[in-house]
Amino acid sequence: MKVLVIGSTGKTGHELCMLLKEKNIPYDAPGRKELDLAYPEQIQSCLKHYKPDIVVNAASYNNPGQAEIEPAYCFRINKDAVAEIADYCNRQGCILIQVSTYRIFDGIQSEPYSEQDTPNPSNVQAISRWQAEQEIHKRCARHIILRLSWVISERRNNMLAKLLDQLSCHQEVTVTSDQLGCPTPAEDAARVIIAIIQQLDCGADVWGTYHYASTEAVSENSFAEIVTLEASHYHHLKVKKLKMNKMDNRKGVLPPANANLDCSLILNTFGIHRRPWRTALSKIIYSYFQNTPFS
Numbered sequence: 001m002k003v004l005v006i007g008s009t010g011k012t013g014h015e016l017c018m019l020l021k022e023k024n025i026p027y028d029a030p031g032r033k034e035l036d037l038a039y040p041e042q043i044q045s046c047l048k049h050y051k052p053d054i055v056v057n058a059a060s061y062n063n064p065g066q067a068e069i070e071p072a073y074c075f076r077i078n079k080d081a082v083a084e085i086a087d088y089c090n091r092q093g094c095i096l097i098q099v100s101t102y103r104i105f106d107g108i109q110s111e112p113y114s115e116q117d118t119p120n121p122s123n124v125q126a127i128s129r130w131q132a133e134q135e136i137h138k139r140c141a142r143h144i145i146l147r148l149s150w151v152i153s154e155r156r157n158n159m160l161a162k163l164l165d166q167l168s169c170h171q172e173v174t175v176t177s178d179q180l181g182c183p184t185p186a187e188d189a190a191r192v193i194i195a196i197i198q199q200l201d202c203g204a205d206v207w208g209t210y211h212y213a214s215t216e217a218v219s220e221n222s223f224a225e226i227v228t229l230e231a232s233h234y235h236h237l238k239v240k241k242l243k244m245n246k247m248d249n250r251k252g253v254l255p256p257a258n259a260n261l262d263c264s265l266i267l268n269t270f271g272i273h274r275r276p277w278r279t280a281l282s283k284i285i286y287s288y289f290q291n292t293p294f295s
């Protein structure tokens with residue numbers, strides 16, 4: 001099976017390419033210069049050129065605040081491009097694995113969200129992601145939609161990297177006590193995609209939507225406390241105090257308060273077990289400080 005990875009420079013896409021290479025699974029990973037999802041003609045020519053058996057789309061427009069300012073552009077990347085890819089996959093009989101997000105839920109319920117729960121996105125970015133999922137359902141039978149909880153990595157912008165930046169540079173860091181999620185290392189998300197690819201390669205007929213998140217949901221403030229302790233082993237932190245806040249006091253587009261996902265379906269269908277994020281945290285923090293220059 002030949003895999004085409006879209007979004008290979010992102011956190012999840014990068015880790016996926018590393019694992020594909022390690023496992024000797026043939027793949028192509030065009031960068032944005034070659035494949036910009038804003039241009040439908042590039043999508044068509046790229047897919048025709050590489051002729052993949054499986055397309056993994058780990059690219060997305062991921063800036064909720066900016067999406068409110070440029071909704072048309074956000075929809076082009078997150079919805080229209082995905083519809084285009086889904087059409088191609090359906091025509092050519094190839095498989096589409098679309099990485100999606102907990103942000104399609106409103107975050108109001110206290111239980112973890114399962115695949116049966118109805119999405120209720122409340123901002124442009126989240127609506128574009130939910131509409132993309134619906135386009136895939138309509139257009140491409142052989143698809144897997146994989147929704148993830150908080151993705152953490154030493155690379156690019158994410159909640160862990162942002163937190164480490166703040167802990168290193170500020171004496172007081174504000175965190176919320178009423179925001180819950182499962183920090184999921186990008187490497188773990190990539191491992192899950194590989195496991196899915198391997199089973200699809202064996203002919204498993206398991207199309208549909210699945211949730212994955214590392215074990216142990218945690219509030220943002222408890223996560224920050226654990227990160228502070230761990231990071232202090234590797235770097236002199238400036239932070240003296242973690243200041244508690246409530247989500248309602250935050251400005252801008254708020255993420256869903258509950259990003260906890262029920263992962264029983266992916267376990268029962270693919271046998272994919274959840275890994276704990278705590279075991280990966282130290283390694284990610286270490287790499288972050290190795291690669292981030294602080295004055």
Ligand SMILES: NC(=O)c1ccc[n+]([C@@H]2O[C@H](COP(=O)([O-])OP(=O)(O)OC[C@H]3O[C@@H](n4cnc5c(N)ncnc54)[C@H](OP(=O)(O)O)[C@@H]3O)[C@@H](O)[C@H]2O)c1
Pocket residue numbers: 006007008009010011012013031032035036037038057058059060061062077099100101102147148149150151152156157158159186
């Ligand atoms: N981050 C999270 O906390 C989180 C949580 C749940 C789900 N997810 C989902 O997981 C998936 C991967 O997220 P991530 O955080 O790993 O990604 P990321 O680090 O934010 O990277 C985004 C990727 O999308 C690419 N991209 C953006 N606009 C593009 C365009 N117009 N054309 C082509 N490529 C474009 C970027 O390419 P450039 O390098 O060229 O910018 C980059 O490779 C996404 O679907 C995301 O919604 C993420």
